[in-house]
Amino acid sequence: MRTRKIPQRKCVACQQMMAKKELIRIVRSPAGETTIDLTGKKPGRGAYLCGKVSCFKLAKKSKAFDRALKAPVDVAIYDRLEAEFIQAQDEFEANKEHADDDGDE
Numbered sequence: 736m737r738t739r740k741i742p743q744r745k746c747v748a749c750q751q752m753m754a755k756k757e758l759i760r761i762v763r764s765p766a767g768e769t770t771i772d773l774t775g776k777k778p779g780r781g782a783y784l785c786g787k788v789s790c791f792k793l794a795k796k797s798k799a800f801d802r803a804l805k806a807p808v809d810v811a812i813y814d815r816l817e818a819e820f821i822q823a824q825d826e827f828e829a830n831k832e833h834a835d836d837d838g839d840e
């Protein structure tokens with residue numbers, strides 16, 4: 736079994752570095768659509784956020800995604816992402832428990 740470095744990413748809201756799987760990825764697709772990416776594999780520019788609604792609210796307040804995605808993100812999109820984020824949280828927590836090892840990577 737090989738050991739490998741755990742990829743670390745920074746939460747755009749609280750600026751904490753943590754393991755990638757502890758973070759939820761928000762991605763802006765080449766078509767300009769901003770969505771939550773639970774697979775972490777969607778193409779486009781990504782921003783990472785702790786799996787916490789409090790951090791989402793912080794990001795919304797400070798417009799952190801605008802900076803991280805290098806594009807203006809509409810308030811309506813923040814609202815939609817927030818709703819999706821709350822839903823995604825359950826799935827995210829469940830996935831985390833299954834992601835014990837590297838899995839298919």
Ligand SMILES: [Zn+2]
Nearest residue numbers: 746749785790
């Ligand atoms: Zn955070």
